[in-house]
Amino acid sequence: MALGSLNDLYRDKVILDHCRNPRNSAVLDLPDVSCEAINPFCGDEIRFQINLDDSDRVREVGFQGEGCAINQAAGSIVSEALNGLTLTDVLDLSKKFSRIMEASLPKDVVVADKEAINLGELSALYKVREFPVRVKCALLVWSALDSGISTLA
Ligand SMILES: [Zn+2]
Numbered sequence: 082m083a084l085g086s087l088n089d090l091y092r093d094k095v096i097l098d099h100c101r102n103p104r105n106s107a108v109l110d111l112p113d114v115s116c117e118a119i120n121p122f123c124g125d126e127i128r129f130q131i132n133l134d135d136s137d138r139v140r141e142v143g144f145q146g147e148g149c150a151i152n153q154a155a156g157s158i159v160s161e162a163l164n165g166l167t168l169t170d171v172l173d174l175s176k177k178f179s180r181i182m183e184a185s186l187p188k189d190v191v192v193a194d195k196e197a198i199n200l201g202e203l204s205a206l207y208k209v210r211e212f213p214v215r216v217k218c219a220l221l222v223w224s225a226l227d228s229g230i231s232t233l234a
Contacts, residue, residue, distance in 0.1 A: 087212055091150050095205035099157035100150045106157075109143035114168070116229020120221050122214075125152040127225050131163070139163045139171070144222075151209055151218035158202045159222045168230050175223040178203065182216050 090096065112130035119126050125148030132141040144160040146153045163171055177196070184193040197207040209219040 087215070090208055090212065090215075093205055093208065095158070095202050096150065096154040099154040099202075103144065103146070103153060103157040105142045105144050105160040107143055108145060109141060112143065114229050114233065116225045116232075118221050118225035118228065120148070120152070120217055123152075123218060124148045125218055125221050127152060127156050127222050129156070129160070129222070129225055129229065131229075133168075137167055139166050139168075146222075149215075149218050151206070151215050152221055155206055155219045156222045158206065159226075162201065162203055168233070171226055172230055175227055178206075179220055179223060181207065182210055182220060184210075 108128075109130035109132055113133045114131040115129070117126065117128040126146065127148075128143075128145045130143035131139055134140040142160045142163055144156045146156040162174070166174065178200070180189075181193040181196055181200075184190045193207075193210075197204045200207070206219045209215050
């Protein structure tokens with residue numbers, strides 16, 4: 082994959098669209114799961130609320146983010162990707178996404194390249210890999226979800 086510039090990344094169609102029109106931005110009252118995370122490095126903040134249905138699958142998500150474009154886009158994309166998942170699925174997806182984003186050995190990157198293709202709009206965030214200081218911005222949403230869900234166990 083050719084190295085692009087950070088400006089190219091911010092102009093990515095999916096990332097731009099989620100930044101301009103964040104999905105699921107309404108705050109949910111009395112959510113089943115509530116969590117937040119902060120990355121002081123670039124002033125990123127993220128808050129998530131999740132409501133579950135009778136079979137413990139994600140029914141409704143609220144997401145509010147402040148800070149850089151990557152953080153905002155990641156929160157919005159993830160808020161859509163969680164629909165219908167169990168909390169265990171969410172933790173699995175979190176692990177998988179972090180592994181893909183942090184793959185560094187050549188053989189791991191080959192696997193990550195393949196897996197990223199099948200992640201729907203989340204694959205737009207895979208390009209953030211090219212900018213190591215921004216990877217934390219794309220992963221903040223997952224650290225929020227990990228900590229929020231683990232407090233339930
Ligand atoms: Zn950031």
